[in-house]
Amino acid sequence: xxxxxxxxxxxxxxxxxxxxxxxxxxxxxxxxxxxxxxxxxxxxxxxxxxxxxxxxxxxxxxxxxxxxxxxxxxxxxxxxxxxxxxxxxxxxxxxxxxxxxxxxxx
Amino acid sequence: xxxxxxxxxxxxxxxxxxxxxxxxxxxxxxxxxxxxxxxxxxxxxxxxxxxxxxxxxxxxxxxxxxxxxxxxxxxxxxxxxxxxxxxxxxxxxxxxxxxxxxxxxxxxxxxxxxxx
Numbered sequence: 001x002x003x004x005x006x007x008x009x010x011x012x013x014x015x016x017x018x019x020x021x022x023x024x025x026x027x028x029x030x031x032x033x034x035x036x037x038x039x040x041x042x043x044x045x046x047x048x049x050x051x052x053x054x055x056x057x058x059x060x061x062x063x064x065x066x067x068x069x070x071x072x073x074x075x076x077x078x079x080x081x082x083x084x085x086x087x088x089x090x091x092x093x094x095x096x097x098x099x100x101x102x103x104x105x106x
Numbered sequence: 107x108x109x110x111x112x113x114x115x116x117x118x119x120x121x122x123x124x125x126x127x128x129x130x131x132x133x134x135x136x137x138x139x140x141x142x143x144x145x146x147x148x149x150x151x152x153x154x155x156x157x158x159x160x161x162x163x164x165x166x167x168x169x170x171x172x173x174x175x176x177x178x179x180x181x182x183x184x185x186x187x188x189x190x191x192x193x194x195x196x197x198x199x200x201x202x203x204x205x206x207x208x209x210x211x212x213x214x215x216x217x218x219x220x221x222x
Contacts, residue, residue: 001168031207031208033207033208033209035151035209037151041214042201042212042213042214042215043151043201043209043212044212045208045209045210048207048208049207054210086150086151088151088208088209090205090207090208093156093165094153094165094166094167094168095141095153095156096153097150097151097152097153098150099150100150100151
């Protein structure tokens with residue numbers, strides 16, 4: 001099983017600032033997605049293929065990385081961006097998620 | 107517009123059974139693989155089971171193999187998860203999700219509580 005490790009667990013950021021979230025895979029992968037989850041809601045797809053934004057996702061969200069190291073960057077945090085973010089590999093069964101990074105207001 | 111609506115959650119004792127359903131609309135259900143993903147209270151996301159578009163192939167997490175069975179009825183646009191031998195650690199919100207590689211659409215989830 002591919003283990004996905006996200007860091008940090010919590011990120012405190014002021015509105016308008018940049019947020020950088022990390023995700024590491026225990027093996028080389030090519031298929032990585034990022035999801036956003038707000039309290040009481042289902043997750044929603046942000047990024048797939050490591051760097052392609054999903055439909056209607058604002059340009060302030062960007063994904064990068066390859067191999068085992070991946071990054072989600074939110075260039076200028078808006079109030080609606082404070083949430084938990086998960087990475088997921090969909091390379092190999094079983095599909096696995098990282099433990100999540102909570103982005104909170106500083 | 108794509109809609110996925112889960113139902114069938116509830117409270118059950120350890121060792122009990124439950125069947126979850128996910129009603130799909132707004133897309134050609136029979137063309138898509140579908141999965142169940144769960145989230146224990148205050149925890150992260152965990153893949154549970156997956157089924158191909160025609161129902162011919164399934165995958166399951168080791169934690170549920172032999173206890174949970176995923177199935178679908180394409181004539182009814184419905185996905186199912188038959189859960190048996192339920193354990194306390196199976197308590198979670200269960201989401202159905204459309205899989206196109208990543209999960210592009212999710213339902214709102216249904217809560218399964220396992221407690222004596």
